[in-house]
Amino acid sequence: MAIQNKAIDAYIAKSADFAKPILIHLRKLVQEACPEVEEKIKWGMPFFDYKGPLCNMAAFKQHCSFGFWKVALMKDPVLVRTAESEVAMGHLGRITTLKDLPKDTKIKAWIKEAMKLNEIGLKVEKKKKVIDKPTVLPNDVATLLKKNKEAFKTYQAFSEAKKREYIVWIEESKTETTRVKRTNQAIEWMAEGKSRNWKYQN
Numbered sequence: 001m002a003i004q005n006k007a008i009d010a011y012i013a014k015s016a017d018f019a020k021p022i023l024i025h026l027r028k029l030v031q032e033a034c035p036e037v038e039e040k041i042k043w044g045m046p047f048f049d050y051k052g053p054l055c056n057m058a059a060f061k062q063h064c065s066f067g068f069w070k071v072a073l074m075k076d077p078v079l080v081r082t083a084e085s086e087v088a089m090g091h092l093g094r095i096t097t098l099k100d101l102p103k104d105t106k107i108k109a110w111i112k113e114a115m116k117l118n119e120i121g122l123k124v125e126k127k128k129k130v131i132d133k134p135t136v137l138p139n140d141v142a143t144l145l146k147k148n149k150e151a152f153k154t155y156q157a158f159s160e161a162k163k164r165e166y167i168v169w170i171e172e173s174k175t176e177t178t179r180v181k182r183t184n185q186a187i188e189w190m191a192e193g194k195s196r197n198w199k200y201q202n
Helices: 006-013 019-033 077-085 104-119 139-145 149-157 160-171 176-191
Strands: 038-042 045-049 053-059 064-068
Touching (some): 139 149, 149 176, 160 176
């Protein structure tokens, strides 16, 4: 049986009221699907490890998120597309109530699939860094960024490489809607002092 980490107990306890039942339920599903799971706090959020990183969850001011470490190798095309869009910082979209979650059986099946990927040692290929993209901050992004003092302060302190990661991500948006969502997400993360790829950094 999974041993509960008191740090995650504390994380859930201090989360917003709407988030608590969501986090408790997701945690329960992970424990049921993977009794050998090891609970940890990484980068300020609950992580679940099984022969390596398995999945993670997080609570924000108005939504929760849940994601798989090796989602790029998973079979469900909808899950992979959601991950590629990265507009909700998670692979199940923005979760605001338990009703937003897929069926328990589906989530457990995903967890078991993620477990198998770790058991056989498959690894996600790292994307090559883009170095031929402009590093100039687009005007529309600059206007919104300067309205958030904390985010702008973080951006200014970034190295050129970290600035480029955000700019490229926003500039590669295929639609205006995606561009707006990515811009808002970028500002939210920077206001929290986070780089574009903060989820994958040790």
